[in-house]
Amino acid sequence: MDATPDYCACETLVLGCGNELFGDDGFGPAVARRLRHSPALPTSLLALDVGTSVREVLFNIVLSPVRPRRVVVVDAVDMGRLPGEVWAIEARDLPEIKRDDFSMHQLPTSNLLRELSELGGVSVTCVVGQVDGLPSEVRPGLSQPVERAVGRAVELILQLPAEEHNRGR
């Protein structure tokens, strides 16, 4: 058996993370599932619905001698934009003033992403969706704006590997 998990060796790894028990926090897993069933999914891209277990995957990537070129973390955020807005942001480019606002249920711990990006040589991109609100108590189900944002997030992610490819030319 190979010494490292298969996902460590893919070119682009998409991790849909979040807790589906908390409304729009299920954005990441929903995007990962949609992506897996996309007919446009390239063979170089692997999408995993990691739910609340993103740590399991990230630790192995951080420690593995073989790592993806790019890791895309998909998660819901509350950064004061319009509900359902989707955008990409590099982990290292998060504005400091926003870092403490970037609080979501199962977003990977900041250390792991930082270590992966700055010390591990992996390009880490966060594709985030603005929530319409997060329930303070358990209540599954995406809001309508965030449900509609799932498809836009898939399109955005599918463009990322192409950009990287073009950059290398």
Next chain:
Amino acid sequence: MSKTITIAPVSRIEGHAKVTIQLDDAGDVADARMNVVELRGFEKFCIGRPVEELPRIVTSICGVCPWSHHLASAKANDAVFGVTPPPAGRKLRELCNAVAYTEEHILHFFFLAGADFVMGPDADYGVRNVIGIAGAQPAIAKQVVRNRHLGAKMLSIISGKSIHPVTAVPGGFSKPLAEEERQQVLPMANEVLEFAKFAIAFAKENIFPKYLEAIKTLGVIKTGFLGTVTDDGTLNLYDGKLRLMKPDGSYTDFPAAQYADHIGEKVLPWSYLKFPYAKAWGEGFDMSPSAPKGIYRTNTLARLNACDRIATPLAQAEFEAFRKAFGRPAQQTLLYHYARLIELLYNAELAVQLLNDPEITSKETRAPVTPRAARGVGCVEAPRGTLIHDYETDAQGMVTNVNLIVGTTHNNAPINMSVKQTAQSLIKGGQYDQGILNRVEMAIRAYDPCLSCATHTFDGTLAVKVEIYDHKGQLRDTFAN
């Protein structure tokens, strides 16, 4: 002038925690608290649902130890339905529990707590991290990935899924283990066992001797302990009776279903998390490190203190040496790490034993169930402590009441006590530095707290932030690494 020191977030524990240290006018520690945010509303969410859905749903509570919640919920279902799983069903559950334990304990020792030991608590944060360890010990890092991967692979073969399991069902296990699957998994289990043997030997030779002084002093408090044992006092992580041990080593055994007679839950205004305490001791609740009342601990050290023996030979030999060296009950908080490695060895041995048991491939893995109005308590030892699921159903098997006590919650009061003890011993006259503050975090990390249900904070490069406030709440100083 009094000051408040805030450490937020605590790095390398899962979830978001904030440590606040209150200094008095002399610059000594007046109080110290760790605040966490608790998952709320889960119990209400479960009301009205078919109880058999809960083993699948509860894995979403916590992505850090989903198997523990899954199995505790399945056991609560067994009790609700009044059934006993067939031997193969029980053994498959135990096997998954053992494999999941090996994954978790390897990760925690080598990479969550490991940075403190391998790089040293005074090392710059730039190297005192997971990548730093991988650079300092690349061969071990590779082995850690491989052995955790083996664990995930084994769970996938045995149960179909490793992360969000679904195979533990009311009355047993939904998927029998085929002989060819057993033959596929057994060599993997043997390899993990070899790594477990290496891990404890490595730590005893290279790590623990360097920290003997810290073990004697850091976060040391005197408490009772809670663990699970069989009728003859043998350690068991899947099933048995609860043993609640007083600080003097005397203990009471009771069925898990009677937990509410022995354990109370204190609510304090400054914390979302409840504070379980030993109600049965009749002394109330007090978190003062010098004179605690009703305080007990769970997790690895607690389990080794509670039990009389371990059922597998290699772990038993290590257990005997541990007890000879540190006595019973051992109170030194950093010994949680040592105990964790003994448990790693035990689980690795147990997985091999179970896979060599001819009964493990029996096709009879599940007993039929019929809905009824009942109460059922399911209890397992999760890697982070005793995990209790308590359900009630109506005649149609719909949930009418749910109560959960998770491992980290049991340790809420002791963690706060250890933080205070550590801070008091290391911060004098307002003098502190980064190494001292990290030692406060070390005291917390020894408990391997899982705050996965809490809000995570994405703070980029700010892994640890220290803020000092005066008694009027004005920010006086900020430290960040």
